[in-house]
Amino acid sequence: MPQAPTLAHRLWHLPLDASLHGPALDQHLLLNLWIVLALLALAHVLVFIGLAKRRTRTPPRRQRTIEYLPIATLALLFTVLAARAETLWQAARYTGADPSALQVEVTGMQFVWYFRYPGPDAIFGAVKPELIAPGEGNPLGRDPTDDSGRDDFISSQLVLPAARQVDLRLRAQDVIHGFSVPDMRLKQNAVPGQTIHIHFTPTAPGDYAILCTQLCGSGHYRMAATLRVLSQSDFDAWVARHRMPAMGATP
C-alpha cells in the first residue's frame, strides 16, 4: 500500500505518492515550498517593520549590506535548490530506461488514451496512419502484415506490475496531449510526429488517475484514464487474460 500521507502532504494538499522517484521529488518540493513560504513571510515582516519604524535621520545607504549580501545569499540558496533539482532531473531524464523495463506504448487522441503492450516478443508491430479505424477495432492503425505486431494487445487501462521499471513511449495521433499521473509525480507531453520516452517505477498497488494536461479540444477535461498497479502475479494473470482476444483477432 502507499505510505500514509504525512502531515506536510496533507497541509499542502499533495496527493499520495506511489512511485520510486516520488519521495525524493516530494521532499525537494516541500523544501522549496517551506523556503518560499519563509521568504514570503520575511519580506512582509520587513515591509511592516520598515513602515512602522520612526523616520530615521539618514536613509539606509550601505548598498553592499542591503543589496549585494542578500543577493549573494539568495544566489547561493537558489544554486543549492537548482543543483538538487538538477540531480533529480538527471536521474529521471538524462538516461533511458533500464533494458529490462516493461515496454508500454501510450497513444493519445481526442479524447482517449490507448495503451499498447508488445506481447512476449517485446517488439511493437508497425502502425500506419492510413489504417487507423477506431470503429473497426484498430484505433492505432496496426499493420496486419507485420508479424511482430501479432502478439501486441491494446488496453484502455494502463496496467503495470509494482516495483518494476516501465518504459513508456508516448505518441499522439492528432494534437498535443499531456500525459500526467499526479500520484506518480509524472508528466510529459505526447507530441504528434514524435515518440517520447519516459520511465518510472510504480511502488504501491492501487488505482491512480491519468489526466491529460495539455489543452487538446473540447473534451480535454474528460480525457482521463486509470493506471492500475498490480502485484507481479496479478499482472501476469491480467496479461494472460488480455492477450487471448488480441491473438484471436489477428488474422
Next chain:
Amino acid sequence: MNPPRNLAAPGSDSPTQRSAAPHPRLTHHRTIGFAYLALSATALLAGLLLSLVMRLHLAWPDWRLPLHGPVLPEEYLGAVTLHGTLMLFFVLTVAPLWGFGNLILPAQIGSRRTAFPRFNAAAFALTALALLTLLASPFVPGGTAISGWTSYPPMSAIAASGPGQALGMDVWLLSIALFALASCIAAVNMLTTILCLRCDGMVWHRLPLTVWGWFTAALLSLPAFAVLLAALLLLFCDRHLQTGFFLPATLVVNGVLIRTTTDGSPLLWLHLFWFFGHPEVYIAILPGIGLTSMVLANFARRRVFAYRLMIAVTLLIGLLGILVWGHHMFVAGLSPFAGSAFAISTMAIALPASAEVLSWLATIWGSRPRLTSAMLFALGFVSLFVAGGLTGPILAQPILDQYLHNTFFVVAHFHLIMAMAGVFGLFLATYYWFPLLADRTLNETLGRTHFFATLVGAYATFLPMHLTGLAGEPRHYAQFTGIAGPAGTLLASTMPLQRIITFAAIFLAAAQLPFLLNLCITLRSPFPSASNPWDATTMEWAPEAPSTASVPLIVHRGPSEYSLDGQNCYPQWQPLTQPEQPE
C-alpha cells in the same frame, strides 16, 4: 482652475505639435493615451466577466448562464481563450505600456510630443481594429477559438480539431497579427521618443525608473512581436496553404487523415511562440516595476535606493527575459539537456528581481511614508510581486515542473505576478497620476477601501489555487465533476477549494465597485486638485504657465531628491542652488 500643465488638454499645445501632425487633437499623445486606456477598460471588463463565468461554471457545473443556458465545454474553452488573449494583450500590454506610456512618458522626459505622432495614431487604430476583430470572434460560425492564448498546433492549425478552430481561429490570428503589427509601430515611436526627445539635462542616469521600465518594455516588444508575426504567418500557411511547418508528415484528426508536404514539428511553434510569449510577460510588468520604485521613493520622500543598480537590473531583467523561453517547454518534448540550461537562465532571473525587492524594502525602511491610496497600491504591488515571484524558482526547476506544469499552481503563479501585480500597477498609476489626467484627486477613503478589499480578494482568490494545483488539478478543465474512476476522485477532491476560490473571485470583482464609485464622484467634483499634491519630483508634474508654453523644459537633477528630513522636495525642474544639495 489651475493653469494647464505641460501635458494639459490636447490641442492647446506648442506650434511643434501642429507642424508635426495635421490633426493635433487626434494624433496628440494624450488623446491616444486616453483612447488606449478606454480600449483597455473595455477589454478588462469583458475579460473580467468571462473569468466570473468560468469560475461560476467550475464551482457549479450545472449553473445556467442567464440568457444562454448551461456552459458547454467548448464555450468554457472559448472563454479561456478570450480571457487570456484580452487580458494579456489588450489589458496588460496596452494599458501600462501604450496607455500610460502615451499619457505620461513624453512629459516625464520633458517633451511635449512623441517622435512620430501619426504612426502612433495609426498604431492605436490598428490596436482598436484588433480588439474589435477579437470581440467579433464569438459571433462567427463555430464560435471563438478554443486553443488558449498560446494556440498550440496542431490544434490551432487544423480546423477539424474542434469547434471554433475553423473561422474562430482565423479571426484570432487576424486579431493578433494586427495587434503585433500595431505594437511594433508603437514601440518604434516610444523608443525614438525616449532616445531623441529627452529635454536638456535629462541624461540617462536622471531618467525616472518608470521611463527605464517603458524603455526596456518597448525594446523587448520590437523583437518579440516581430517573431510572433513570423510565427503567425507560418501558422496561417499551415492552415490554408497545406504546408506543415508545425505539423508532422501525417496526422489523423477526427478520423481524417491529413498529410503535409513538410516534416514540421509543433515544437517549432512552441519555440517561436514562447520566444515572444515570455518577453511579453516582462513587457506587461516592467512599467509597473519602474513606477513602484518611483512612487515608493516619492512617498518615502527619499531617493530610490541603489538607483543606478536598479537601472542595470531593469535592463538585465529585459535581457534575461529573452533567454528563458524554454522553461515553458520542460515537459513539452524538449531535450532534457536544454531543460537544464533553461532552468539555469530562469533561476538567474530571480536575482535581479530580488534586487528590485531589496531596493523597495530599503527605500521605505524607516521612512514613515504617507500611506495614500497610491502608496498602498505600490506596497500591494511589492507584496504581490514577492508572493507571485517566489513560486517562479519552484517552477523553474524541471523536476518540479514535471509535477506542477499546467496545474493550477502555474495559474496561481502567473496570476499573482503578472495579472494581479500588473493590475495593481495600473491602479497605482491611476491613483498617482489622476491629478494629471483629470485635474482631480481621487477620494482617499474610497481609495483605501478599494485597496484593502482588492488585496484581500486577490490573495483569497489566488493563494488557494496553489493548493489545488499541488493536489494535481490541471488547467483548462471545463469541469471537475462527473468523471469516472480515480481521475474523477482526484478532481472532485478539489471542489471545496474551488467554491472558496469562486466566492473570493466574486468578492474581488465586487471590490472594484468602490473604485468606480470613486471615479464617478471625483470626476463630478468641482474641486481641482493641487498642482503637485504628492510633492512629486519628476518632470510630468512640472508646472507651466500658458504664456510660456513654448519655454523649453530643463532638468537640473536626478529624480526623487528630498531633504534628509523629508520636509523639502527638490523637483527635477528646480535649478540647483548651492546649500541645498541633499545627501
Next chain:
Amino acid sequence: MPTVFTPPQLDPRHHTERPGDRSGDPGEGDHGSGRRPPTDKRTGGSGDGDNWNDRPVGARGPRERLVQSRIGLASALAGDLMFFIALISAFFVTKANGHFTAHGDWVHEWMPTSIPRILLLNTAVLLFSSVTAEIARRSMFRVHDAMDEWIGLGKPTSRRAALWLSLTLTLGIVFLVGQWIAWQQLAAQHVFFRSNPSSHFFYLITVTHALHLFLGLTALIAALTALRTSRVFASRQIWVDTTVWYWHAMGALWIFLFVLLEFFQ
C-alpha cells in the same frame, strides 16, 4: 556617406541659459535665427554664437529631425530583421526535419529548389538601384546646392534627387517584375509554393521580401511627391534620406536572403 553620425557631445549640466535664445519651434529650425543650411553635417560651433547645439532639445535645427527619423527607421528595421530571423530559423529547423516511415526508413522531404538564374540579374538590378538611390540621397546634402535651395534660390537638389529617385523607382519595378518572372519560371517547372518544404520557404522569403520592396516603392513615390510638394527643405531631405536608407536595408537584406537561398538549401 558624407555624414557625421555622432551628435556632438554636450554636457547639459553646464547648459548655458540664454534667455533670448528660446524660440520654441523645434520642428523645422527654419525660422531665421539659425544661420546654417540644413546639410547632413552637424551644425554650429564656429564661434559666432549660433551654435545650434546650445539651443534646447527640439530646436537644434533640421539635423535633429533627420536623426530622429533615422533612429526610428533603424529600430523599425531591427524589428523587421527579427521577423526574417524567425523565418530563417524556421527554414533551418524544417530543413533538418525528417520522419520515419512505418518500415523504419528515414524520409527527408527537403528537395532544394533550383534558383532561377534570373535572380542573379535581379540582384544586380537591385544593387544598381541602391547606387542610384544613394546618389539621390547625397545630392540632397550637397552643401552649396542645399544652401541655395534653403535660402530659396530654386530647387537644384530636389530636381537632381527626383531624377535619381525616379531611376531607382524604375529599377525597383524592374526588380519586382524580375521576381515575378522568376516565379513564373519556377511554375513552368511545376515548382509551386506547395511543392516542397524548400519551395515553401523560397516563396515565403521572396514574397515577403517583395512586399517589403513594394513598401519601398510606395515610399519612393511618396518621397518623389514630397520633393515636388513639400515647402520645407528639411522635410524633403528627410523623405529622401529615410526612403533611401530603407531601400539600402532592403537591398542588404536581399543579398543576405539570396545567399541563404543559393548556398544554404
